[in-house]
Amino acid sequence: MISNFRKNKSDSGTENIKSLNLPKHIAIIMDGNGRWAKKRNLPRIAGHKAGVEALRDVIKTCSNIGISYLTLFAFSTENWKRPTQEVNALMELLVIYLRKEVSELHRNDVIIKVIGDISKLPETAITEINKATEMTSNNSGLTVNIALNYGGRSEILLGVEKIAKKILNNELKLQDINESVFSNFLYTKGIPDPDLIIRTSGELRISNFLIWQAAYSELWFTDIYWPDFKGKHLIKAIKDYQKRKRRFGGI
Ligand code: IPE
Ligand code: IPE
Ligand code: MG
Secondary structure, three states, X not given: OOOXXXXXXXXXXXXXXXXXXXXXXXXXXXXXXXXXXXXXXXXHHHHHHHHHHHHHHHHHHHHHHOOOEEEEEEEEOOHHHOOHHHHHHHHHHHHHHHHHHHHHHHHOOOEEEEEOOHHHOOHHHHHHHHHHHHHHOOOXXXXXXXXXEEOHXXXXXXXXXXXXXXXXXXXXXXXXXXXXXXXXXXXXXOOOOOOEEEEOOOOOOOOOOOOOHHHHOEEEEOOOOHHHOXXXXXXXXXXXXXXXXXXXXXX
């Protein structure tokens, strides 16, 4: 069935969101899948499945209200520490998700991008990621960045390495390095810093997510577990964001 994101605009209370002062870039630490499952006496994997389901409403809402960038923390460089069975299940879910959802995202003009070192992912996952990013690369709607095998520290180190190589090859001068030049050596090159970072599940930390880019992001936390997070919660976060005064160090 062909569905269009722009239907049912009133679902999430999007009708009275102020289009002025909308965050351009929202990033989400989608946490709490395991606890969501535990609460229901289900295996952790069931929580991850439900977590994937939760993506639809959130992406649709972002697209509807005109958010430009949505970055989703899906798998961290530290998540490899989990039992192999869980890691494998997460990789399989990624493949299933992309196979199932990419054409609808494409129809809705969504651009799919990935941040992180995907070379360490299973071959099937890399193939689906490449298909999805290529298929949607000429779209002009919401950009969804999926953070996979992503870690802020490793991203910064990789940037330092790339810069050092350029200097050694005389392609860059030491005195020309500045914050904006450095940003171009990160996965998020060309993407504005997140205005709003949301973390679900009650944890009050960044967990190595976008640590360079988050320097002046507004943070919003909720106790809701990720699988229960809906467009209406996102709208609440945006409305709270719109009440905040960002000073960037000024007065
Ligand atoms: C987030 O949910 C998903 C990933 C980190 C892949 P968790 O799996 O971390 O859920 P909790 O924190 O154990 O509840
Ligand atoms: C952060 O959640 C990573 C993702 C949501 C993908 P974690 O569950 O891995 O974070 P910690 O371990 O509680 O800090
Ligand atoms: Mg967690």
